[in-house]
Amino acid sequence: MHNVEIRQSRPDDLASIEKLYPAAFPEEDLLPLVRQLLAEEPGILSLVAEAGDAMAGHILFTLCAITGSDARAALLAPLGVAPELQRKGIGSALIREGLSRLERDGVTHVYVLGDPAYYGRSGFRTETGVAPPYPLPEEHRDAWQSLGLGSAPPPVHGKLQLPDVWMQPALWGP
Template identity: 35%
Template structure:
């Protein structure tokens, strides 16, 4: 398996990964979200995993904010993450998350938020954000699923309400919806 930055030629394959990874109920919406995030945040980190020159996994990390008492802090949100079902449980999702966090730490990003399965993401340094004083953006986000990873540039005053960009709201991708694969299925 190899990991690399997504290229324009990968867009159709990335959409297919999300459609198959999230299934018929949610996959099209997530594929559309990825396209919209590319337009909304051209500096978003977008990595693909390849096996035999086929894109089998994808992670996107785009801008978001924490509305802290001192000032608005630009942070990142890790969403979405998907692996083609036949390649799940082989460590591909984990490799994508580790690579993304490493690059973000090098770039001086202080915090990375996500909504996901704590059993999966805790292996990568994510903890319940509410326990650190962060306020979730919607009551539909489960307390256990609202998670954050603190990176090297984090400072203790950087706490407050997590704010998604409007793109997540436009595609109704905040909080629980129909059943989607648990991150633990991604490996």
């Protein structure tokens, strides 16, 4: 992965981000979600990967809470890499940089709903103590994953509490 810079997104990245998602997710329209999340600042962490002048990838984390716990948590989603630049380590680098910034900010628990074969590479493991906002079908239980940041964060139990933009059952389906 050469000449890829990861930095916090800026308002003038929106046009490139709006091109990236339909290319990375041709069968899903994530743009309404992404636009709403970008408006949630400062409750989000939004990073872009730039390869030269091109937008190579984007990742979003939403800061959130867990019922019955004072743990500081974040949800990773979505993550997209330009099709022609996939499998070059850009997605992993965006995850790594995001986790490092969240840890610096005192976040101790990060959650993701996604392919365990991919997120497992970054250290995520199936989560059973904290439930997603909507129940998942049994066959997708292993897609709900978490990662602890910092030195041995204590296990937590409860339900993830997210801003309204995330409270749409369709976002949590298979």
